[in-house]
Amino acid sequence: MLSATIAxxxxxxxxxxGGPAMLFALLLGIAFNFLADSxxxxxGIQFSSKRILRVGVALLGARITWTEVQNLGAxxxxxxxxGVLVTLVVGTGIARLLKLPRSFxxxxxxxxxxxxASAALAISSVLPNDSRSERWTIVTVVxxxxxxxxxxxxxxxFSAFLQFDDTAAGVFIGATIHDVAQVIGxxxxxxxxxxxxxxxxxxxxxxxxxxxxxxIGFLQRGSKSADAPKVPLLPLFLFGFVVLVAAxxxxxxxxxxxxxxGTVSRWCLLCAVAxxxxxxxxxxxxxxxxxxxxxxxxxxxxxxxxAIGGLLxxx
Numbered sequence: 001m002l003s004a005t006i007a008x009x010x011x012x013x014x015x016x017x018g019g020p021a022m023l024f025a026l027l028l029g030i031a032f033n034f035l036a037d038s039x040x041x042x043x044g045i046q047f048s049s050k051r052i053l054r055v056g057v058a059l060l061g062a063r064i065t066w067t068e069v070q071n072l073g074a075x076x077x078x079x080x081x082x083g084v085l086v087t088l089v090v091g092t093g094i095a096r097l098l099k100l101p102r103s104f105x106x107x108x109x110x111x112x113x114x115x116x117a118s119a120a121l122a123i124s125s126v127l128p129n130d131s132r133s134e135r136w137t138i139v140t141v142v143x144x145x146x147x148x149x150x151x152x153x154x155x156x157x158f159s160a161f162l163q164f165d166d167t168a169a170g171v172f173i174g175a176t177i178h179d180v181a182q183v184i185g186x187x188x189x190x191x192x193x194x195x196x197x198x199x200x201x202x203x204x205x206x207x208x209x210x211x212x213x214x215x216i217g218f219l220q221r222g223s224k225s226a227d228a229p230k231v232p233l234l235p236l237f238l239f240g241f242v243v244l245v246a247a248x249x250x251x252x253x254x255x256x257x258x259x260x261x262g263t264v265s266r267w268c269l270l271c272a273v274a275x276x277x278x279x280x281x282x283x284x285x286x287x288x289x290x291x292x293x294x295x296x297x298x299x300x301x302x303x304x305x306x307a308i309g310g311l312l313x314x315x
Contacts, residue, residue, distance in 0.1 A: 002032065002041055003048035006274035007267060020181065022117045022273050023145045026138065029277020036279045048275035050125075054237035056268030057122045057209075060115075061244030062253060062261035064207050068200045072171075079310040080175050080201055084208045086306055087113035091299035098291045103127050104136045105295065106216060108143070112299040115206045116144045116178030118269055121276075122209055125237075126217035136292075138280045141273060143296040148178035151300070152186040158308075159190060166190060168311050170197025175205065175307045178300075210241055 010024035035041045069077065088109045095105025107127060111120035124137040155177060159169035169190050177183045180202055187198030244261070247253050253261070 001044065002035065003029075003045060003052075003271045003275040003278070006032070006277070007270040010270060010274065011267075020145050020149055020179065021270055022141065022179070023149070025270050025274040026142055026145075026277040026280075029274040030280055032278045033280060041278075045275045045278050048271050049279060052268050052275075053121050053272035054125065056265045056272060057118065057125075058237040058240030059244065059261045059265035059268065060118065060206060060209070061241040062248055062258045062265070064203050064245050064248060066245075066249045069204050069207065072200060072204065075314055076171055076201070077204065079171070079307070079314065080204050081208065083175055083303055083306050083310070084113040084205060084212070087299060087303045088212065090302055091295075094298045094302070095295045098295050100291055100295055101132075101136070103133070104140075104292065107136060108140050108292070108296050109299055110212055110216070111140050111144045112147075112178060112296060112303055113205070114209050114212060115180060115202070116148050116182075117141045117273065118179075118206075119209055119212075120144060121269065121272060122213050122238075123216060126213055126220060128220060134276065134279060138276050139292050140296070141276065143293055144178045147296060147300050148182040151177045151304075152182035155304075156186050156189050158304075159194075162308065162312075164311065166193040167197055168315070170194040171201050172307055172311060174198035174201025176300075176304045177202075180206070207245065210238055210245075213238060 006028045007021075007025055010021045010028055013019065013024045014021035036045060072080075088106075091109030091112060092102065092105035095108060096102060107120060107123055110123040111117065113119070120137060120140045124133065124140075127133065155173055156169070159172055164172060170187055170193065173187045173190070173194065174183055174197065177186055177198075180199075183198050183202040184195065188195030244253070248258055
């Protein structure tokens with residue numbers, strides 16, 4: 001109930017005063033950190049940050065159909081998927097150059113490459129749990145949300161400066177901005193066509209979440225010791241994601257139901273982020289230093305430059 005109340009407050013602030021609801025949920029949650037270890041609220045906060053999170057990620061599948069992805073064309077699909085792969089590989093290397101843990105590099109690179117906070121939460125669920133894992137997750141969510149908001153304001157100006165037409169601008173916006181809401185905001189700022197294209201390209205990136213999380217989970221299984229507990233190669237929530245994508249692609253989910261499931265997914269993720277905020281201490285965040293932010297800024301710039309280069313090459 002505490003996480004849900006914070007989520008409701010965050011949505012209200014976002015709708016009435018502007019700004020990303022995810023960031024509001026984090027900040028409000030941090031204010032209630034004193035309840036994180038309470039015997040009355042602790043189990044519910046843990047439930048929200050783990051179980052409700054996984055439900056939210058699974059329901060993201062109801063927003064994707066393969067027909068929409070195919071309509072983009074092979075060149076656009078190749079550009080977007082290549083951008084995801086390059087950001088994952090090179091972005092992880094950037095974090096290592098900054099002497100950050102490999103797991104943090106994978107987490108931030110995945111969040112930047114795919115879908116921001118949602119990807120960060122999904123990837124964190126298959127990474128090793130240690131004393132710093134939740135701190136890294138919250139830093140990543142804060143960082144990519146802030147960078148996504150900045151990109152929402154700046155990238156339409158980049159598109160105009162580079163003289164992209166509406167379709168190219170939509171591809172650029174959808175292929176580079178982290179969070180779905182900011183992609184929509186930036187795309188429709190340019191035009192309806194740019195907004196529609198940006199939304200479909202963004203869904204293509206979201207569809208990359210499944211193979212990326214499965215691959216990361218597989219690599220983590222291989223790197224663990226023999227006596228470490230094994231996690232399923234395809235966790236139940238990712239299986240649900242696959243089923244919903246398939247059902248939506250075959251027309252088994254009506255548009256109204258898909259919209260409803262998308263809304264439920266958004267609320268679940270908002271509750272999960274609120275719970276993560278509650279479990280985060282500002283003192284713990286203060287010790288991470290500037291290097292994590294530098295890593296995320298570098299990864300974001302890498303993805304943007306790759307997309308611009310690809311679009312100019314295809315033009």
